[in-house]
Amino acid sequence: MSDDTPAPDQAPGAPHPRETMRLFGQDAAERAFLEAYTSDRLHHGWLLTGPRGVGKATLAWRIARFLLATPPVDDGGLFGAPPPPETLEIDPEHPVAHRILASAEPGLAAITRSLNDQGRLRNEIVVDDIRKLGKFFGLSSADGGRRVVIVDAADEMNVSAANALLKMLEEPPARTTLLLISHQPSRLLPTIRSRCRSLRLSPLGPDDMNAALAQTGAELPQNTDHLAALAAGSVGDAVRLVNLGGLEIYAELITILGTLPRMDRQRALALAEAAAQRGAAERFELLLTLIDIALSRLAITGACGLPPQPEAAQNEAEILTRLSATPQQARHWAEVAATITARARHGQAVNLDPAALVLDTVFKIQETAGQSR
Known part of the structure; x- marks a missing residue:
């Protein structure tokens, strides 16, 4: 090494x-x-x-x-x-x-x-x-x-x-x-x-997370609540999110979800192309993880009647509530999360083009949003 x-x-x-x-x-x-x-x-x-x-x-x-x-x-x-x-x-x-x-x-x-x-x-x-x-x-x-x-x-x-x-x-x-x-x-x-x-050992609370992050030398983002929500109490995940621009990727993903059910295809294409760039393997893996997190938070919103707190991106709560307002919609998002995860991992195993894999995933999300209306 x-x-x-x-x-x-x-x-x-x-x-x-x-x-x-x-x-x-x-x-x-x-x-x-x-x-x-x-x-x-x-x-x-x-x-x-x-x-x-x-x-x-x-x-x-x-x-x-x-x-x-x-x-x-x-x-x-x-x-x-x-x-x-x-x-x-x-x-x-x-x-x-x-x-x-x-x-x-x-x-x-x-x-x-x-x-x-x-x-x-x-x-x-x-x-x-x-x-x-x-x-x-x-x-x-x-x-x-x-x-x-x-x-x-x-x-x-x-x-x-x-x-x-x-x-x-x-x-x-x-x-x-x-x-x-x-x-x-x-x-x-x-x-x-x-x-x-x-x-x-248990996941860390926000204060302990910030202190542990400071010890690693990582630069804390302006909104530490967003980081805490995505990292779920894991300092290792928080460092990865900070170093790979995970907060920005998730914010863009939520913005794209906010355009559903018609979806902004230009933004989705840009997200897919960014994941396909040479040397972006870690960011591609992170994007798949963040998509899984977004779908999980959609399912939780419909099942509980309230979006998870704190928000992981600006306007996330409003977007999640609109897309997943009922337990039935929550079931749809949970089912599509399982399907997308299996398809994404299979696509990785057979070396499917990352951009094509991301677009396939996004279009499957669009299809689910249309069916859940």
């Missing part, structure tokens, strides 16, 4: 989780881990779950810093034991923090998708990636200190890799903590889930 290519465990445009010192909006998960640590009930396997981009990887690296930098508790001799730690926070100037930042901490192993023999990033974590841990455990066992393993994301393990990791969970090396990051825990082996304690 080139220096400009994000690591497989890094959101495009955002710092790597090892570089992110603060975690916002996940106090409950932090307290749960700290309580287990201070009560001497530290499980050897932890499953960090929740939507993408809410801080699971950041929490895993915070836990790793904490465990490797915090000395084991003893009776304290004549002076008694020191007070238990009240936070996972570790001084950025601590030697462990410096070594982790430089990817030079001998007590930490991070497992992600690796490169194949052609130098390309694999689409799954393979068994050889897990087997490397055997050497890590052997090299780091001499000092008797803690060891931490981060697997990001555990959902990406193939069957052989998952079975190899399961053996380690069944017979964990001494003083070792395994942190498994999972966006979709249902994809994991039930036996892996049963051998881990779960920490569930």
Whole structure:
């Protein structure tokens, strides 16, 4: 991978989780881990779950810093034991923090998708990636200190890799903590889930979202409510939206929906051509996601009788209400959302021209708007 290519465990445009010192909006998960640590009930396997981009990887690296930098508790001799730690926070100037930042901490192993023999990033974590841990455990066992393993994301393990990791969970090396990051825990082996304690992270509220975005260095838009609505509490999604112009794309999409049922074909064509430009693969993928969001918000509007709040674009509430005013219309939009998603993903799989795929999608939306009148 080139220096400009994000690591497989890094959101495009955002710092790597090892570089992110603060975690916002996940106090409950932090307290749960700290309580287990201070009560001497530290499980050897932890499953960090929740939507993408809410801080699971950041929490895993915070836990790793904490465990490797915090000395084991003893009776304290004549002076008694020191007070238990009240936070996972570790001084950025601590030697462990410096070594982790430089990817030079001998007590930490991070497992992600690796490169194949052609130098390309694999689409799954393979068994050889897990087997490397055997050497890590052997090299780091001499000092008797803690060891931490981060697997990001555990959902990406193939069957052989998952079975190899399961053996380690069944017979964990001494003083070792395994942190498994999972966006979709249902994809994991039930036996892996049963051998881990779960920490569930929740979507961020607007204030925590803004603070987390500021930490990434992303430039906040003027209307943060629109960003919060589209990102749905995911900092990773918010960074992607900001960097790829997602707010502007969604605003144009809503404007086009506002011309239904007759639809402004010139604007739809311009949107399709923008998605087909060379080097616009990420924007094309984002556009498909935003279309899915718009259709979902249309279905919610008809089903609930009110549009979702806050608005994700100017005049969105009025447009959604006009197009989806009844539960019957909501059903139509939900059905077309499922159809369009399947058609779009099939079109991608067979390398259909992006512009043609977008136009096909928009015309299907127009057809549904006409039928729902």
